Amino acid sequence: MANRKTKPIVAVVGRPNVGKSTLFNVLAGEMISIVKDTPGITRDRIYADVNWLDKNFTLIDTGGIEPDSNDIILSQMREQAQIAIDTADVIIFLVDVKQGLQDADSKVADMLRRSHKPIVLVVNKVDNFDKYMADVYEFYNLGIGEPYPISAVNRMGLGDMLDVVTSFFPDDMEEEEEDDRIRVAIVGKPNVGKSSIINKLLGENRLIVSNIAGTTRDAVDTEITYNGKDYIFIDTAGLRRKNKIKEELERYMIVRTVSAVERADVVVLVIDAVEGVTEQDAKIAGIAHDRGKAIIIAVNKWDAVEKDDKTIYRVTEKVRNVLSFMQYAEILFISAHTGQRLNKLYETIDIVSENHSMRVATGVLNEIMTEAVAMQQPPSDKGKRLRLYYITQVSVKPPTFVIFVNDKELMHFSYTRYIENQIRETFGFKGTPLKFIIRERKEKQ
Numbered sequence: 001m002a003n004r005k006t007k008p009i010v011a012v013v014g015r016p017n018v019g020k021s022t023l024f025n026v027l028a029g030e031m032i033s034i035v036k037d038t039p040g041i042t043r044d045r046i047y048a049d050v051n052w053l054d055k056n057f058t059l060i061d062t063g064g065i066e067p068d069s070n071d072i073i074l075s076q077m078r079e080q081a082q083i084a085i086d087t088a089d090v091i092i093f094l095v096d097v098k099q100g101l102q103d104a105d106s107k108v109a110d111m112l113r114r115s116h117k118p119i120v121l122v123v124n125k126v127d128n129f130d131k132y133m134a135d136v137y138e139f140y141n142l143g144i145g146e147p148y149p150i151s152a153v154n155r156m157g158l159g160d161m162l163d164v165v166t167s168f169f170p171d172d173m174e175e176e177e178e179d180d181r182i183r184v185a186i187v188g189k190p191n192v193g194k195s196s197i198i199n200k201l202l203g204e205n206r207l208i209v210s211n212i213a214g215t216t217r218d219a220v221d222t223e224i225t226y227n228g229k230d231y232i233f234i235d236t237a238g239l240r241r242k243n244k245i246k247e248e249l250e251r252y253m254i255v256r257t258v259s260a261v262e263r264a265d266v267v268v269l270v271i272d273a274v275e276g277v278t279e280q281d282a283k284i285a286g287i288a289h290d291r292g293k294a295i296i297i298a299v300n301k302w303d304a305v306e307k308d309d310k311t312i313y314r315v316t317e318k319v320r321n322v323l324s325f326m327q328y329a330e331i332l333f334i335s336a337h338t339g340q341r342l343n344k345l346y347e348t349i350d351i352v353s354e355n356h357s358m359r360v361a362t363g364v365l366n367e368i369m370t371e372a373v374a375m376q377q378p379p380s381d382k383g384k385r386l387r388l389y390y391i392t393q394v395s396v397k398p399p400t401f402v403i404f405v406n407d408k409e410l411m412h413f414s415y416t417r418y419i420e421n422q423i424r425e426t427f428g429f430k431g432t433p434l435k436f437i438i439r440e441r442k443e444k445q
Contacts, residue, residue, distance in 0.1 A: 009259055011060040012060070013081050015104055015105065024059065077104055077108045093121050097123050118168035123139055123148065148164060182265050185234040185261050186198060190253065197334070261291055262291065266294045271300065281322065293398070295330070296349065296352060299332065315333075326433065329431060351430060366391055376418060380410065386415070400435040402436075
């Protein structure tokens with residue numbers, strides 16, 4: 001099996017008005033191609049995918065701070081720092097050369113230093129290196145190493161900063177030995193029953209209970225052996241902070257979800273059957289979909305729903321409508337409380353995991369494509385018709401295909417979708433997204 005590469009997570013922490021959002025937007029936007037948002041999901045930019053040279057990472061914005069009073073600023077900064085320490089592989093601590101070194105900076109720096117995570121101290125708003133360098137050096141006093149000067153607005157110093165940030169990533173993103181264990185992230189809104197599912201799975205399989213040492217983030221990894229096969233469940237529960245305001249809670253939940261999904265092969269999205277599928281569920285599903293993971297939708301608390309012979313169809317339809325961007329996802333109706341169909345969960349995890357790493361021979365793919373083209377003519381524009389030359393699978397997790405065509409512009413989204421449906425008709429690929437890359441090959445004159 002291929003070595004797993006987990007994408008590192010980088011979080012930004014800093015006081016109000018030091019330019020966090022500017023830095024986030026520059027890194028997430030203009031320097032990098034923006035990933036198209038998933039249809040049907042309005043995305044709060046809490047996280048973004050960034051690539052720098054040959055390194056890819058997920059950038060997380062740990063939240064805004066309402067500058068009410070110094071005390072509030074400090075407590076919110078600590079909260080941010082905590083989110084970053086819990087979830088990130090590298091932390092960018094952003095300060096402002098023009099405001100100079102503040103008391104809140106020193107207190108947060110103490111907290112970050114104790115976390116033993118790699119911290120990159122970045123001094124923003126240095127729009128003239130000669131003029132401000134003496135002020136930059138003042139930040140050495142924080143005791144977290146060398147300060148790196150940047151100007152997010154003018155895009156100065158960003159390359160050097162990113163070089164330092166990415167230097168902390170493990171070489172070739174730690175290759176894990178025992179990589180044939182399927183990693184399953186159990187995600188969903190608070191209180192939908194994520195922990196109950198894991199506890200139930202544990203209760204029925206008392207072989208285990210070793211929480212894996214060395215996991216840095218606070219998502220709890222639990223190893224479970226079922227029918228002689230090992231699984232690792234990544235739980236994002238533990239969000240029991242009742243005093244938190246709803247927005248903050250939601251942000252924290254999304255950050256935690258991103259970090260768990262990043263490390264998983266299969267994502268089980270738990271939905272509350274009583275409450276039904278919500279916009280928030282779609283947001284969480286979007287994270288897994290964007291990251292190309294195999295997905296199972298587990299409708300929990302099924303025992304608590306009044307049912308007639310049509311209930312299952314109605315709920316399925318509703319789930320498919322709200323999560324319309326992932327028609328491929330498998331749906332299971334379960335009850336953590338009674339244990340109903342929980343054994344089916346393992347079976348489904350195995351199937352979608354297998355599909356997620358399935359390879360299809362090039363010859364077979366081209367037969368399917370030739371047949372598809374014969375059944376439905378490719379689109380044309382101003383007399384020029386799209387020609388599809390060749391298709392090949394280039395990677396797995398998710399299965400990724402490259403189609404060579406004469407003109408990329410003519411390859412509409414709908415025709416790609418049509419080719420995808422033809423491939424799915426033949427191979428099923430249940431539970432996994434498929435990714436298509438369209439390349440142009442010039443016609444020989």
